[in-house]
Amino acid sequence: MARKGLLLVNLGTPDAPETGPVRRYLREFLSDPRVVDIHPVGRWFLLNFIILPFRSPRSAHAYRTVWTEQGSPLMVHSKALTAAVAQRFSGEYEVELAMRYGNPSLPDAVARLRARGVTDFTVLPLYPQEAPSSSGSSLARTYEVLSEPWDVPNVRAVPAFHSHPAFLDAFTEVARPVISGMGADHVLFSFHGVPERHIRKSDPTGKHCLASQGCCDVLTDANRHCYRAQCFATARGLASRLGLEPEGWSVSFQSRLGRTPWVKPYTDVVLPELAARGVKRLAVMCPAFVADCLETVEEVAIRGREQFLASGGEDLKLVPSLNSHPAWVDTVVRLVRESEAAATSSPAAAAAREAPGRVG
Numbered sequence: 001m002a003r004k005g006l007l008l009v010n011l012g013t014p015d016a017p018e019t020g021p022v023r024r025y026l027r028e029f030l031s032d033p034r035v036v037d038i039h040p041v042g043r044w045f046l047l048n049f050i051i052l053p054f055r056s057p058r059s060a061h062a063y064r065t066v067w068t069e070q071g072s073p074l075m076v077h078s079k080a081l082t083a084a085v086a087q088r089f090s091g092e093y094e095v096e097l098a099m100r101y102g103n104p105s106l107p108d109a110v111a112r113l114r115a116r117g118v119t120d121f122t123v124l125p126l127y128p129q130e131a132p133s134s135s136g137s138s139l140a141r142t143y144e145v146l147s148e149p150w151d152v153p154n155v156r157a158v159p160a161f162h163s164h165p166a167f168l169d170a171f172t173e174v175a176r177p178v179i180s181g182m183g184a185d186h187v188l189f190s191f192h193g194v195p196e197r198h199i200r201k202s203d204p205t206g207k208h209c210l211a212s213q214g215c216c217d218v219l220t221d222a223n224r225h226c227y228r229a230q231c232f233a234t235a236r237g238l239a240s241r242l243g244l245e246p247e248g249w250s251v252s253f254q255s256r257l258g259r260t261p262w263v264k265p266y267t268d269v270v271l272p273e274l275a276a277r278g279v280k281r282l283a284v285m286c287p288a289f290v291a292d293c294l295e296t297v298e299e300v301a302i303r304g305r306e307q308f309l310a311s312g313g314e315d316l317k318l319v320p321s322l323n324s325h326p327a328w329v330d331t332v333v334r335l336v337r338e339s340e341a342a343a344t345s346s347p348a349a350a351a352a353r354e355a356p357g358r359v360g
Helices: 019-030 040-066 073-088 106-115 132-146 165-182 196-201 227-242 267-276 294-310 326-344 347-354
Strands: 003-013 094-102 118-125 154-157 186-192 249-254 281-285 315-318
Touching (some): 003 132, 019 040, 073 326, 106 118, 106 132, 118 132, 118 326, 154 326, 186 294, 196 227
């Protein structure tokens, strides 16, 4: 019987909050053509003459503001989640954490699973919404690593879970006491941004995505792979569970890079606009991240809060991410079990089980 392994994949983090390690991390990250999808020569020039020389020291400083004795928040929470999931799957799945960029690397994590005899792999990209620059890149690299040996193992990927009830319920459980405790008069759902061209590439019709104000109001065949539409679906699901009125919540996108248009509205533009509208106590949820990281702690809880207060707001609180919350651990277990059940009950799997054996 095949030994099963579970690979939890997140984006990554530098090994230390210093310029050198941050530069190495950014080089690997931004050299990925699924992240910076421009001509290779232009990408090389942009990376080596603009981004790395100037962004590396600034990013290192930002990392130092959130670094803990145990490491970066993303690493600390991801390790805690992996340990909790491994305990739940003891004797059933071998569980490893991998980062798409940095350490623990995908090749090293796969090697550890292979060393324990794993021949059946389940891959869970820890991104609720799918995007070529996150889940797409992580899966592509995972498949590449798994296909390097002569014998390619069985592998299945857990799909994006942006609207999965268990994911939405878990985030609601984390968010409700924070929102009620601070008496928030508005909730902002701030998602990681992507360039608009990435969105248009995911539209098979070439006519739907970003073509109208309401293009993301409903998930359809035209936008089912659209990251922005999936973000709005997540926000609607959370707002409904939290009992928020239509005027009591909004959506924005953060962490843009460069001068090309990214999906809108931008978080750093929305924050002063909310303060100007009279919002005083703002709760911010970041449901594109399942673990707190630089983008949630430094960008929102520190810089975003300073910006909101300077614009006239009275309080801004970041709703913690799922991290290793028990409800999130339950969700991960459920996602994996559902993925395996779907794979084994598919017509193709049934046909394979029923096919007569042949002697070569």
